[in-house]
Amino acid sequence: MHLAEGVLDGPTLAASALLAVGGIALGLKRLDDARLPMAALLGAVFFVASTVHVPVGVGSVHLILNGLAGLLLGWAVFPVIAVALILQAALFSFGGFAVLGANTLLLALPAVAAHYACRPLLAADAPRARLLTAGALAGVIGIAGAATIAGLMLAASGGRAFGDLIALLAAAHVPVMLVDATVGALTVAALARLMPRALTAGTAA
Amino acid sequence: MSCDRRVDSRLRLALAVTASVCIALIDHGHALAWLLAAGLAGCAVAVAAGETGWRPLARRMAAVNAFLVLVWLTLPLSLTAQGLAWSPEGALLAAKISARTNAIALAVSALLAGMDAYAVARAAAALGLPLRFARLMLLMVRYVELIGDTWARLQRAARARGFAMRADRRSIAVLAQMMALLLVHALLRAERVELALRARAFSGAFGSPHPGRVPGSHWAWAAGTAAALLVAVALAALPWTAAWAVLR
Numbered sequence: 001m002h003l004a005e006g007v008l009d010g011p012t013l014a015a016s017a018l019l020a021v022g023g024i025a026l027g028l029k030r031l032d033d034a035r036l037p038m039a040a041l042l043g044a045v046f047f048v049a050s051t052v053h054v055p056v057g058v059g060s061v062h063l064i065l066n067g068l069a070g071l072l073l074g075w076a077v078f079p080v081i082a083v084a085l086i087l088q089a090a091l092f093s094f095g096g097f098a099v100l101g102a103n104t105l106l107l108a109l110p111a112v113a114a115h116y117a118c119r120p121l122l123a124a125d126a127p128r129a130r131l132l133t134a135g136a137l138a139g140v141i142g143i144a145g146a147a148t149i150a151g152l153m154l155a156a157s158g159g160r161a162f163g164d165l166i167a168l169l170a171a172a173h174v175p176v177m178l179v180d181a182t183v184g185a186l187t188v189a190a191l192a193r194l195m196p197r198a199l200t201a202g203t204a205a
Numbered sequence: 206m207s208c209d210r211r212v213d214s215r216l217r218l219a220l221a222v223t224a225s226v227c228i229a230l231i232d233h234g235h236a237l238a239w240l241l242a243a244g245l246a247g248c249a250v251a252v253a254a255g256e257t258g259w260r261p262l263a264r265r266m267a268a269v270n271a272f273l274v275l276v277w278l279t280l281p282l283s284l285t286a287q288g289l290a291w292s293p294e295g296a297l298l299a300a301k302i303s304a305r306t307n308a309i310a311l312a313v314s315a316l317l318a319g320m321d322a323y324a325v326a327r328a329a330a331a332l333g334l335p336l337r338f339a340r341l342m343l344l345m346v347r348y349v350e351l352i353g354d355t356w357a358r359l360q361r362a363a364r365a366r367g368f369a370m371r372a373d374r375r376s377i378a379v380l381a382q383m384m385a386l387l388l389v390h391a392l393l394r395a396e397r398v399e400l401a402l403r404a405r406a407f408s409g410a411f412g413s414p415h416p417g418r419v420p421g422s423h424w425a426w427a428a429g430t431a432a433a434l435l436v437a438v439a440l441a442a443l444p445w446t447a448a449w450a451v452l453r
Contacts, residue, residue, distance in 0.1 A: 002272070006228070006303075028337045038399070040345040041394055048349065049384060054370065084345070093265050165276060190385035194385055197392075
């Protein structure tokens with residue numbers, strides 16, 4: 001999910017960039033050098049996942065999995081998402097440099113929220129239903145949160161003129177949320193079975 | 206906006222970021238038209254120089270404009286009791302947003318043409334990013350390639366077993382299983398990297414890279430490119446363009 005360049009106004013771009021820089025700084029502070037390869041590898045997985053398209057109806061949606069990334073990475077998801085967005089802006093013009101702070105904030109902030117909301121549900125010996133709930137909830141928080149923040153940014157930039165655009169954007173992300181929640185739930189359950197320590201590896205001290 | 210491969214990649218990235226921010230803040234129609242023309246000219250130079258081709262550029266611009274479909278569906282059109290209503294103000298706003306989006310994408314495409322992910326990461330690291338962030342970026346670029354290869358292998362293995370992605374429960378379950386396998390692969394690799402670092406007496410902190418100096422001649426090129434951008438800013442502020450806006 002990206003907001004395109006040229007849509008948001010200057011004050012919204014500046015405010016979201018400031019908040020994103022704060023989140024990135026906090027994420028980097030909690031990410032010591034020894035865990036950089038771990039964060040980079042998980043970041044690479046989510047970067048590759050974002051290229052996977054799932055057929056839905058007559059069209060398709062691509063995975064975002066920001067909630068799952070936040071669940072596994074905690075605050076480190078801020079710099080990881082920022083790096084992914086810089087690369088996407090430079091290589092594919094998805095998003096962009098001026099809107100980098102806004103896109104980082106709208107993807108990473110719900111991811112951190114998903115971490116705090118769902119992390120207590122995770123344990124290697126937790127029942128499957130609880131693991132599925134944690135993964136699904138992370139997907140819902142990740143996408144619903146991103147769509148909400150994007151809507152707030154658009155409202156701050158364009159006021160009522162963007163009302164229909166916000167509604168259409170939210171509606172377009174309902175199938176994305178359903179796919180992300182389902183894939184997230186089943187991925188967490190599979191991880192608990194295949195490699196239980198993976199559920200806590202990304203944020204281990 | 207030339208795309209000469211000899212020009213330092215740090216300058217190119219810095220200019221792309223500067224151009225993006227400047228264009229994002231411009232609201233004047235003439236200035237945006239000039240920037241669109243300048244961006245197109247820059248891309249033409251990039252194609253002529255063999256840095257990119259028209260087809261990849263067209264695919265890139267099509268992806269950029271996907272979001273604008275939503276903008277054009279909602280800003281000029283509104284549903285009223287009498288049916289669909291056309292709003293000239295909404296159309297103007299949509300046109301300006303479209304011009305900004307495309308001008309930025311063209312400028313970035315022209316300025317960064319021919320730069321791969323490694324060049325972008327090295328350039329960003331050398332532009333004064335915090336060391337840990339720069340290191341994360343360089344590592345991620347490397348690992349995206351590795352994980353991408355692993356993902357391609359998983360996909361080939363799934364296809365060999367007759368799997369095709371469809372909109373059904375089984376496809377989603379297989380996809381999640383493949384995602385979990387990819388994460389396991391990444392975490393096992395991370396553990397191996399950590400062991401390798403320890404084996405090389407890793408002290409817990411990476412050293413600082415030495416990016417070197419930008420050659421003086423390249424600064425002149427950068428100044429020329431920046432001047433082209435300033436024309437647009439000046440165009441938005443010139444008295445005659447303001448007078449024209451009042452007359453209209």
